[in-house]
Amino acid sequence: MKEPTPISDKTSATSREVTIGSRKLSSRFFLAPLAGYTHLAFRVMLRRLGGLGLATTDLVQAQMLVSQTRKSMELVGTSPEDRPLSVQIFSGVIEHLVAAARWLEDHDYQGIDINMGCPMAKVNGAGGGARLMCDTSGATDMVGRVIDAVNLPVTVKMRLGWDSDNLTAPELAAAFERIGVAAVTVHGRTRHQGFQGPVNRVGIAETVAAVKSMPVIANGDVCTPAEAFSMLKETGCAAVAIGRGAMLDPWLFRKLNDIEIGQQPREPTTDEQIAFLSDHFELMTRQHGDYSCQLFRKFAAWYGARLGIPEDLEDRLRRFESAAEFARIVDEIRLRHGERQSTVPTALVKVPNGPVERW
Ligand SMILES: Cc1cc2nc3c(=O)[nH]c(=O)nc-3n(C[C@H](O)[C@H](O)[C@H](O)COP(=O)(O)O)c2cc1C
Incomplete structure (x- = not known):
């Protein structure tokens, strides 16, 4: 096993920076993965606004990653602007996790996040997935093998435990710290x-109390x-x-x-919101080409409400088929936003x- 991460950041309730393994992150506010939403385009848009310390990809099935399936390549799609980034992997098979971790290291990714929630996972045929949260030695064995295989920082995302009778996060976090998570x-x-x-914030606080110096990232x-x-x-x-x-x-x-730098938090202007809409789509087209039209539609209602655009325009945003049509809609939004009450x-x-039990 490798030595635990030597850097102490436990006092960082008052420090704006966070150190995770070899990475120094300039903000202590991170993006939690939301499969289907927090893809490359959205991450880059957030990064351009500033203040985001670390983002993590949607979870990627380890074996699919190593096989470089089209879907997994899309999920790990990134760009120089999309830093710092961790890739989240899951698998019930240790060898697949290890192979995926090595693949990520070989392809210049900077961090690996292991999702502890997969219900289907089988570790050496005995239990697994979120169930692993009830099996500290199985969990540390699995994560330890990944840590030993790569030099990248390895993090773990988990819940407080399996159920209220098994709040194992503190015990697990302490064990993970010992093996170098x-x-x-x-x-x-x-x-x-x-x-x-x-x-349960008390449960998170107990997890923080259970570790020596390993950063605990609170979520929910x-x-x-x-x-x-x-x-x-x-x-x-x-x-x-x-x-x-x-x-x-x-x-x-x-x-x-x-707020961290002592200023008044800025609300976005309408122009900024329209620019966000149009740049978000433009970034999506860079990665997904024509398919972006379809991918983007799920954001229509959100932009509709936020910009107060009339129903007919929101409806077109829900159905558009080409970048040219999108550009025409945005031109109309520039003229007509606020016709409806914006919220x-x-x-x-x-x-x-779907399989929420993974998360
Ligand atoms: C639509 C959706 C997709 C999610 N996808 C992932 C995922 O890919 N990996 C993961 O670890 N958690 C995933 N989560 C869980 C979130 O990362 C997070 O733990 C949870 O939503 C609680 O945080 P929040 O209240 O800030 O959203 C997902 C949650 C939602 C609602």
């Missing part, structure tokens, strides 16, 4: 809770600057990962940064019917 992100709910019920239901700062204060975490809150308000990281969306990104 660079940081853990803790979504402050159990696997059993899904996305229901309150985030942070949607405003006030919630981000109270999460830091109440848990003593080194950093906060924000998922759905960043979809509600992409300017959240910029606002947090404004800052408050409904969180829906938890899809």
